[in-house]
Amino acid sequence: MSALHPPEPIVHVGVSAYIIPTDAPESDGTLEWDSTTLVLVRINAGGASGIGYTYADTATAALIRDKLAPLLHGRDALSINARWQDMAIAIRNLGRPGICSMAISAVDVALWDLKGKLLNMSLAALLGPARPAIPVYGSGGFTSYAEERLQRQLGDWANSGMRYVKMKIGRDPAHDLARVRAAREAIGPGAELFVDANGSYTRKQALAFAHDFAQHDVTWFEEPVSSDDLAGLRLLRDDGPPGMAVSAGEYGYDLPYFRRMLEAQAVDVLQADATRCGGITGFLGAAALCEASGVPLSSHCAPALHLPLVCAARPAIHLEYFHDHARIEQMLFEGAAVPDNGMLAPDMARPGLGIEFKRQEARCYEV
Numbered sequence: 001m002s003a004l005h006p007p008e009p010i011v012h013v014g015v016s017a018y019i020i021p022t023d024a025p026e027s028d029g030t031l032e033w034d035s036t037t038l039v040l041v042r043i044n045a046g047g048a049s050g051i052g053y054t055y056a057d058t059a060t061a062a063l064i065r066d067k068l069a070p071l072l073h074g075r076d077a078l079s080i081n082a083r084w085q086d087m088a089i090a091i092r093n094l095g096r097p098g099i100c101s102m103a104i105s106a107v108d109v110a111l112w113d114l115k116g117k118l119l120n121m122s123l124a125a126l127l128g129p130a131r132p133a134i135p136v137y138g139s140g141g142f143t144s145y146a147e148e149r150l151q152r153q154l155g156d157w158a159n160s161g162m163r164y165v166k167m168k169i170g171r172d173p174a175h176d177l178a179r180v181r182a183a184r185e186a187i188g189p190g191a192e193l194f195v196d197a198n199g200s201y202t203r204k205q206a207l208a209f210a211h212d213f214a215q216h217d218v219t220w221f222e223e224p225v226s227s228d229d230l231a232g233l234r235l236l237r238d239d240g241p242p243g244m245a246v247s248a249g250e251y252g253y254d255l256p257y258f259r260r261m262l263e264a265q266a267v268d269v270l271q272a273d274a275t276r277c278g279g280i281t282g283f284l285g286a287a288a289l290c291e292a293s294g295v296p297l298s299s300h301c302a303p304a305l306h307l308p309l310v311c312a313a314r315p316a317i318h319l320e321y322f323h324d325h326a327r328i329e330q331m332l333f334e335g336a337a338v339p340d341n342g343m344l345a346p347d348m349a350r351p352g353l354g355i356e357f358k359r360q361e362a363r364c365y366e367v
Contacts, residue, residue, distance in 0.1 A: 007076035008046035008118055013069040013107075015041050017061040018365040020328050027144040029170025029200030036324055038332070038365075039064070039102070040357060041110040045077035050114025051357050054275035055302065055325065056102040058367060063103045067091065072107070078118065080111045084281045101253035101276055108279025109305060109353070116352030123353050124346040127284075127312035133345035134310045136303070137194060140323035141167025141183065150179060151186035153323070158187035161341035164318065165191055166220070169209075170200030177212050184216040194220035201225055203232045207239060214241035222247045222271075233266035245269050250300040252277050255285045262293040269317070273300035274309060287313035304329040304336040304355050308346045319344060329355070332362050 018038045025034050039060045041052045054060060071086045087107060091100040116123045138157030141150050154165045167183050169176045184193055195218050201209065206224035213221070221240065225232035227248040237246040249271035252258050258277075261267060272286040283299075283306075290297040290313075297315040299306035301322040310316035321339060329336040333355040337344050347354045 005078060005119070008078055009074050010043055010045045010072045010077050011074075012044040013041070013064075013072050014043075015039065015061045015064045015069065015106075017058045017367050018332075018362050019058075019367050020331075020365050022324060023327065024149075025144045026142045026324065027171060028142060028168040028196065029198040031198065032144070036328060038328060039106055041106045042357075043072065043077065043107070043110045043114050045114060046118050048114055048117040050077075050110045050112070050117055050352060051355075052106045052109030052111070052113060052279065053302075053305065054102045054106040054109075056099065056106075056275070060099050060103050060106070063091075063094075063099055064107060067094075068103055068107055077111060077114050080108065080115065080281060083111055084108055084278070088278075097253040097257075101278055101282075105275050105277065105279040105282065108281050109274065112280045113352035120351050122308065122346060122348045122350055123280075124308035124311050125348055127308060129311045129346075130314045130316075131311055133343040134307070134316065135163055135318045135342055136321040136339050136344050137164035137166055137192075137318055138162045138323070139166040139194075139196075139301075139320045141165070142323075143168045143171035147179065147182050151182055154183050155186035158191040160339065161343075162321075162339065163191055163342050164194060164220070166194035166196055166222070166320070168198065169195050170197035173201070173205065173209070176209065180213055180216050180218065189217070192219045193217060194222065196222035197224050199223045199226035199229075203229070203235055206232070206236055210236060210240040210244060214244060219243060220245050220247060220269075223250075227251050227261075230261060230264040230266040233261075234264055237266065237268060247271055247298065249286075250276070252286065254278065255282065255289065258286045258289050262289055262295055267295065269296045269298050271298050271300045271320075273302065274305055275302050276300075280309060283309050284313070287315055290315040301325050302329075303344065304333055305353065307337060307344055308353065311346055332358050334358055
């Protein structure tokens, strides 16, 4: 029992899943999709309700309902580390990476949101902000886009004040350089251009493209090779053009993954995703590893969820404003912040994450 606050027993854990069609076919260097699945968790305690979510598969919802929810009923909602450990132990024989970590992530986020609401504090204030706002980078430019749409999307972001924009490459390498050239024409010289190959290139292919992209002032090369190829990432980091950061980490599901990547000196910037790496608890651990290693941190996708985290994490440098997720969060979450001149700021007056799920609007997507 805390001397400052009595325990708050959890009285209800609910989980639901929603499949939301994209506004157009989307693809990157290694994957194609036409919908996104949102798994939402709601936890009630002390007269308050906290929400958490992940972008995963409906199987994640089943795992939460059958395996994790029974561990929570009647337990103290404020003892988040204890709840996290209980869940991590329970999935030992199921395997930590993948669905299990995404399930833990959604529950952990809901517990943190609930804690903020029980204490009537914004999550940014609860974690202790290191900054009042964070730069965002517009992220989209899918390989499925025609050149005109690619230019319009990235150009609109740059014109709105975003200092960084990112596009996908790698599905058709023969056309990648032309697409990068078109993107640079659209955004002008004032914005930084990021590219993301989603691990689609070989090492030598990626190294050659890195030098070609440098001619168009590309400053960020994400997953030029598979994120499991730490030696390949290190090669790109060592031999790539000066001023071009190599980044990876979005497929990190636990802290040992991030530690191995950092120890291999494989990236200039580590990416972490709180919807995959064990929630807010896991993300804060990744931030601590970055700080100890002297490596900057950036969040991956889910902008509404990551906003208070990157405002609190000292090594954080920016937040990914991913088109697909930003669109869903604006549709289905009241209070989801919108960038202002390339910056995103949490509403310190709203408790917890500062967002509420629009259940009525989401009913048509529920499965």
